[in-house]
Amino acid sequence: MSKQLMKGNDAVVCGALLAGCRGFFGYPITPASEIAHTAALLFPQAGRIFIQAESEVAAINMVYGASSAGVRSMTASSGPGISLKMEGISYLAASELPSVIVDISRVGPGLGNIYPSQGDYNQVVKGGGHGSYRCIVLSPNSVQEMCDFTMLAFELADRYRIPVFVLSDAYVGQMMEPLDMPAAIDPPGPPDWALTPEAATNGNVITSIFLNPEEMEAHVLHLQENYAGIQRQETRCETYRCEDADLILVGFGIVSRILRSAVDQAREQGLKVGLFRPQTLWPFPETQLLEHVGRVHDFLVVELNNGQLVQDIKLFVAGRSPIHFMNRVGGFVPSPEEVVEKARQILGKDAAAPVREKSSEVSVPK
Amino acid sequence: MADKTLSKPSAFQDVFARKPGVDKSGTHYCAGCGHGVAHKLIAEAVADFGLKDRAIIVAPVGCSVFLYYYFDFCAVSVPHGRAPAALTGISRVHPEAICISYQGDGDLAAIGLAEIIHAANRGERMAVFFVNNAIYGMTGGQMAPTTLVNMKTSTSPFGRQVEGEGHPMRMCEMIAGLESPVYVERVAVDSPQATMKARAAIRKALKIQMERKGFAFVEILSPCPTQWRVAPDQAGEWIRENMYPVFKLGVYRDKVQETDPRPAPPESLSAREVYALLTGEKDSGKAETAQTDSNNGRHSKSPEAPAIDSICCKLAGFGGQGVLTLGVLVAQAGMNADYHVTWLPSYGPESRGGTANSSVILSREEIGSPVVNDIDVLLAMNVPSLERFLPQMNRGGLVIYNSSIVQEEIEKRDGVKIVGVPAMDLAQTAGDVRAANVVLLGAYSALTGLFTNADLDYALSTSFPKPKAAEINRKAFAAGVEHVKGKEEGARI
Numbered sequence: 001m002s003k004q005l006m007k008g009n010d011a012v013v014c015g016a017l018l019a020g021c022r023g024f025f026g027y028p029i030t031p032a033s034e035i036a037h038t039a040a041l042l043f044p045q046a047g048r049i050f051i052q053a054e055s056e057v058a059a060i061n062m063v064y065g066a067s068s069a070g071v072r073s074m075t076a077s078s079g080p081g082i083s084l085k086m087e088g089i090s091y092l093a094a095s096e097l098p099s100v101i102v103d104i105s106r107v108g109p110g111l112g113n114i115y116p117s118q119g120d121y122n123q124v125v126k127g128g129g130h131g132s133y134r135c136i137v138l139s140p141n142s143v144q145e146m147c148d149f150t151m152l153a154f155e156l157a158d159r160y161r162i163p164v165f166v167l168s169d170a171y172v173g174q175m176m177e178p179l180d181m182p183a184a185i186d187p188p189g190p191p192d193w194a195l196t197p198e199a200a201t202n203g204n205v206i207t208s209i210f211l212n213p214e215e216m217e218a219h220v221l222h223l224q225e226n227y228a229g230i231q232r233q234e235t236r237c238e239t240y241r242c243e244d245a246d247l248i249l250v251g252f253g254i255v256s257r258i259l260r261s262a263v264d265q266a267r268e269q270g271l272k273v274g275l276f277r278p279q280t281l282w283p284f285p286e287t288q289l290l291e292h293v294g295r296v297h298d299f300l301v302v303e304l305n306n307g308q309l310v311q312d313i314k315l316f317v318a319g320r321s322p323i324h325f326m327n328r329v330g331g332f333v334p335s336p337e338e339v340v341e342k343a344r345q346i347l348g349k350d351a352a353a354p355v356r357e358k359s360s361e362v363s364v365p366k
Numbered sequence: 367m368a369d370k371t372l373s374k375p376s377a378f379q380d381v382f383a384r385k386p387g388v389d390k391s392g393t394h395y396c397a398g399c400g401h402g403v404a405h406k407l408i409a410e411a412v413a414d415f416g417l418k419d420r421a422i423i424v425a426p427v428g429c430s431v432f433l434y435y436y437f438d439f440c441a442v443s444v445p446h447g448r449a450p451a452a453l454t455g456i457s458r459v460h461p462e463a464i465c466i467s468y469q470g471d472g473d474l475a476a477i478g479l480a481e482i483i484h485a486a487n488r489g490e491r492m493a494v495f496f497v498n499n500a501i502y503g504m505t506g507g508q509m510a511p512t513t514l515v516n517m518k519t520s521t522s523p524f525g526r527q528v529e530g531e532g533h534p535m536r537m538c539e540m541i542a543g544l545e546s547p548v549y550v551e552r553v554a555v556d557s558p559q560a561t562m563k564a565r566a567a568i569r570k571a572l573k574i575q576m577e578r579k580g581f582a583f584v585e586i587l588s589p590c591p592t593q594w595r596v597a598p599d600q601a602g603e604w605i606r607e608n609m610y611p612v613f614k615l616g617v618y619r620d621k622v623q624e625t626d627p628r629p630a631p632p633e634s635l636s637a638r639e640v641y642a643l644l645t646g647e648k649d650s651g652k653a654e655t656a657q658t659d660s661n662n663g664r665h666s667k668s669p670e671a672p673a674i675d676s677i678c679c680k681l682a683g684f685g686g687q688g689v690l691t692l693g694v695l696v697a698q699a700g701m702n703a704d705y706h707v708t709w710l711p712s713y714g715p716e717s718r719g720g721t722a723n724s725s726v727i728l729s730r731e732e733i734g735s736p737v738v739n740d741i742d743v744l745l746a747m748n749v750p751s752l753e754r755f756l757p758q759m760n761r762g763g764l765v766i767y768n769s770s771i772v773q774e775e776i777e778k779r780d781g782v783k784i785v786g787v788p789a790m791d792l793a794q795t796a797g798d799v800r801a802a803n804v805v806l807l808g809a810y811s812a813l814t815g816l817f818t819n820a821d822l823d824y825a826l827s828t829s830f831p832k833p834k835a836a837e838i839n840r841k842a843f844a845a846g847v848e849h850v851k852g853k854e855e856g857a858r859i
Contacts, residue, residue: 004645005698005707005828017640022459046643047634049458053451054484061448061481065455068442069422069463073455091445175736176694176709178701181645184637195440195456197420197463205384205434207425207443212386254736261734336735 003180008146009034009173012102012166013042015150016074020187021100023049023073025062027081030114031170032104035076049073056081060088060101067097068206070190072154076102078170079120080111082128089163090129093223094208098157100150101135102166104173107331115331116170116254121308124167125281132220134227136164136234137281139252143177149279151182158187160230167281169304171254171333230283237285238277241267245274247343248292250313251302252278254333259302262339273343281309286316293320298346300324302339304332377412377421378405378436385435394432398598400588401430403555404497404564408466409437411569415576421464422456424449428470429503447478450485450494457491461631464575465492472502475511475535482541489546489580491628493571496537496583499590500609507593511535514608519593534612538585542618548580550619554587554609556602563615570622578627587613674816675730678738680755681803682712682723683747683768688803691829692745693724695807698825699817700728708736721750728816745806747789749774756782766809768802785813785850792845801842808846 006014012035016024024039036052043050049066053059059075066073077085082103092099103124107117122128125137136156138149146168153164190196195204210216238256241263242248249259256277266273276292276299278285292299299321301310310325317323326342328334374380382390395401412421421439425431427446434441444452449467457465474482474496485492501519502508508521512534516525526534542550549571553564564586571582587609589601596604635643679696683689690711697709705728712723725738741759746752746767759765761781769786776784787809789802796805804826811817817825826843830836 003701005694005701005709014644017644018637020637020640022634023455025455042643044632046640047632049631051454051458051488054480057448058451058454058481058484061444061451062455062458064444064448065424065442065452065457066459067455068452069456069459071459073459087445088448095442171710171736174711176697176707177736178707181641184641184644186637195422195442195460195463197422197460199419201440202419203379203438203440205441205443207434207441209431209443257733258735258737260732264734333735333737335737335739337739 003178005176006143006179007034007174007176008140008143008168009104010038011143011147011179012076012150013038014179014181015147016100016154017042017046017048018147018182018184019151019154020072020185021048021074021154022071023051023062023066025051025053025059025066025073025075027053027056027059027077029078029081031106031173032076032078032081032102034173035102035104056084057087060085060092063099063101064088064092064095064097067092067099068095068195070194070196072098072100072158072187074100074102076104078104078106079108079117079123082120082123086123086129089135090127090131090133091208092163093129093133093135094131095206096161096223096226097163097206098154098161099163100153100157100166101163102150103168105167105169107329113331114170116304116333117329117331118169118253118255118304118308119306119329120167121281121303121305124165133223134162134230134282136160136162136230136283138164138166139279139281140166140168141172141253141256141277143172143175143179146172147179148182151185154187156234160226162226162230167253169253234280235283235285235288236279237288238279239288240275240277242274242276242292242296244272245292245296246272247298247300247347248274248276248296249300249302249339249343250276250278250289250309252281252309255302255304258333258336259339261336262343265336266340266343269340269344271340271343271347284312284316289313289316293317296321298322298324300326300339300343300346302326302334304328375406375409375413377409377418377438379438382435385432393436395429396590396592398589398591398601399429400499400555400586400590401497403561404495404586404588405433405436407561407565407568408468408495410565411572412437412439412464415569415572417464417572417576420462421466422453422460423466423468424453424456426467426469426473428473430468430470430497431504433468447473447476448481449473449478450481450490450492453492454485454488454490458631461578464572466572466575467492467494469494469496470503471496471498471500471510471512472505472508475537479511482537483544486541486547486581486583487544489548491575491578491580493575493582494584495568495571496585497588498537498585498613499588499593500534501590501593503590503593512537512613514612517608536613538583538618541583546581547583547619548574548621548625549582549617551583551617552585552587552613552615554605554615556587556589556605560615574622579622579625580628585613587615674728677728677742677816678740678760679726679728679743679745680723680738680741680758681726681745682721682751682755683803685722687722687747688800689722689745689747690724692803692807693726695804695825695829696726696728696810698828699811699821700726702821702824703817705729706731706733708733710736710738721748721754723751723755743810745810746772747802747806748772752776764810764813766806766813768806770802785809787846787849789846792849793842796841796845797838798842801839804839804842805846805849808843809850810846812847812850
């Protein structure tokens, strides 16, 4: 049967193979290691390349090489490894090399622990490496999406010549769900800018050094133009029971699954609560979020970090609606009941008050 | 002969159009610099061997970052020191490419030490040309790993001290100590005679690439009169006087004769073949596949199957008792019975306390949170699991525990059915005590009628594909079913 029960991490490898990924270059780290294990098992069987690199730094540079050679390639890691890869990611962005990086984030800072966290949001969504660049960031919340979004990541990477992150967490990576195997694709051959052992590409150069400030400015502006196009075209989100909601819960990844349960529980108790779930963290589905501003009384942002996405939500909403915040750090996740309780407090306290008079303060994480 | 040596090799561009400024014929290198010589030797070999279309060179960070101003073949500039890693990516995906890494001493021996050693140790198919001038050129004459003892640089203004700064690193000697490299030689370009030897070494390294034999490393002692603060015409003498005694010229490893060409890598599977690899099915026509599945009768439920919207299960025990697998079995059977299912291993702070556990949710609706806090079904393999999870049981819930090791009287809970099954004893009889988890699955299935035989068959055959394990586990399953038959009917879930 085409449906198989598997871990989110394994689904990433399926997605990569189905998308025609030719090379996986990685370094083991919990809770992302199943990706390397499964890639080590399946990539050679598919006639694809698997290398356990000597370091995260080497792994991302192998991706850099394979991508410059015009084939689809990827790496996967978790927070501490992603930090090490940031040099290479900046170069990938600067050289406009399509590439896919999977982050099964764990708790930080530092060595932290291996439990679920969303503390890599700022690092991954805002850049993390040096210079003025962006990466597309996809946020799956199910095993199916771990596969589908990995495939999508390769497609977007090629379309926009940009590194694409699949930012997930230890729960979605370790969780098993049925995967309905999507159809595989044969990716196009190397693009005309690639380095290949063919006469057609002779003399091609890939570089990110522009010593002349005018050339460098033109290059950076060219990148920003690409990013603007991505922002217009590629925002994705999912909403659930938002139509008549008084309060919209906002969260990504595993949190969005908990929030979905919380929405159902809240509705059973007569609280009009909906869910807004960004599937692209960059570009953020700002327009889709703002459609709810004014109509909805409040937003409650829930994260497994010290309040990172909430800062962006505040920027987008710009004081037009109160924004509340709830979080767990250290490896815990909030229960749906705790979220419903918070929702009740917000709606109970503020339900009758006019929108404009409400405070837009973000609650400080305890 | 004279015409040939005086002409510009055809692997150089005719006009250096990429180079900024008005001069498009000279290089950006200083007077007396060795890079121009090394470039020329490489370009000449690439042209002579007819490799222009196949050559891909990696430019380092350093003075030679702009080597693509000159070479007329593919080039890529990479982060400082990462050339061997990036070139590994290229070399592996393009078996026909002639892969060349060109690196300086800071790039290769300092910040990129790990990358070069590991590429060499893997025996990557590449020629590495290591230009050693004992100093950082582009960044302003700082100390390199190859800087000589007592040599003054901008970061060793009193001369390199052995205490604190160590000795100059000898890369050929280090790399030749590895098993994989095919060829390692140190040459110099301080004189015409030395340069002719360098020429031969470079050509040999590229021939090794043409023959697909693997990793070749040529270290080139090269002048940097600008940072050495010596006159260009004195630089050759400086190399002979100062570098030769530390960096001995010669061949450090040569396994060319006894090395066989690498076999061509296997062909990458097509989309259709990959789909078949992942699913065991030939066709990637998904719609038809799904149709077949739902019509083949495996999913039909027994008439007495209870109509249940959602079940939250906790499977718990000591690590090694197979509670993660037990959860997978329940989830697989549930999936086959058309439930939405999630499985979550004990993962995170909740796993403390000496028990492993997995959480499984079966639901007719899409599942939100996969976390199980309120438990409908608890399959417990040990006492700590019962102590920990009994308080979380929902009314109407079902607990099945392993009475082989749980001897204590279990406190009755209102509205919770509690059933003991000597799982380990029954598993031992079935052939392996490790199948105790599957005994509990049998008991659970029999008590609830939740799954059809086909569902359970699917779960057991997927989790235990090997015949011997399959047989034992099927016996264990049957023992669990048999044990509860007639004793505990009517469990709600």
